[in-house]
Amino acid sequence: MADPDVRKGQAPPAHSRDDFRQRFRARFFDPAFRNEDAAIDRLEEIAWQGYCQARKSPVTRPAGPGFADPRFELSVQWLDTRERLIAAQRRWEDAATPSRVLVINGATRNDGTCPGEMSKSFRLAQIACETLSAQALETDLLDLSRLASDYDRHIHPCKGCVSTAMPLCHWPCSCYPNHELSQVNDWMAEIYERWVSAHGVLLVTPTHWYTSSSPVKLMMDRLVCADGGNPDPTRTSGKDPARAKQVELDGWDYPQHLAGRAYGVVVHGDVAGIEGNRRALCDWLDWMGLVGAGPTARLDRFIGYYEPYATSHATLDRDQAVQDEVRNAATALAQAVGQLRAGTLSVPGKGLPRPRPK
DSSP states (O other): OOOOOOOOOOSOOOHHHHHHHHHHHHGGGGGGGGGHHHHHHHHHHHHHHHHHTTSSSOOOOOTTTSSSSSSEEEEHEEEHHHHHHHOOOOOOHHHSSEEEEEEEEEOOTTSSSTTSSOOHHHHHHHHHHHHHHTTTEEEEEEETHHHHSTTOBBBOOOOOOHHHHHHGSSSSOOOBBBBBGOOOOOOHHHHHHHHHHHHHEEEEOOTTTTBBOOOHHHHHHHGGGBBBBBBBBBGGTTOOHHHHHOOOOOOOOOOBBTTEEEEEEEEESSSOHHHHHHHHHHHHHHTTTEEEEOGGGEEEEETTTTTTTTHHHHHHHHHHHHHHHHHHHHHHHHHHHHHHHHTTTTTTTTTTTOOOOO
């Protein structure tokens, strides 16, 4: 095969000094900052130099033992995340640790910001947590609505490194933080650890425009590194696309870093799209090597079909059946987790080689 080529020509030119100044100072629009304009000017100059010098990872250290190139400089922030994931995986593998389920609220709405009201997904997630806790499982509620209500909290978008070459997509993601572009406070470093720590995952989400909510999709895309991602960035000299292409063409094993965890999915909506949303989420989790907890743990339901949004919480209050179905989904997941950890859950096809890993 010919040497892999790297296609260029899409990226726009770098920002001018004036454009950069406008972007930087936008966060200081509040008149309360005016007494500190001189200090802001000094900070802006530091940020401008970081942008010009491409200081994506300004603090690094040699990778050290266990890497293909121990002398290659890696971000200390990435290395810290990696160490926490290794420790979480060890806890997950330890039969003496309590079973742990990650319950994810996929709604953006909460009463701490513009909507002024909690979401139905949050209420259903709480029902699931109560059910799991009653069965002596540790529960961890990941409320993705905090993206909309917390100060400067982000899940930055996936940059699609995998589409250049799978080994260019590092596990965990090394695209962030990017201090050069002020792409910081990325929540995914913590979220990766919470997924790795879980023996089971229950995703509870609304349906937005026939598909998942924005926070769920952001999280999903950034979890691509869990399915085939490269745990050793030194093999690709960091983000060297030509080297990564060659590593892939030489043969890549597409490691599934979250395989073996059980899952359930609860999707709700009010007009359309719930079945397609649920199928897409289950297909995604199946693809990553997670194990479905059976049909009871795969739920899609309308809550207030074509009824006003203004009364949807009251509708949920009355819908005892859907509340009980969520309890059943959580219970089925708890049973699957117990059987998986005991080695008694039948997983047909487990261990068979994948003819088309990707």
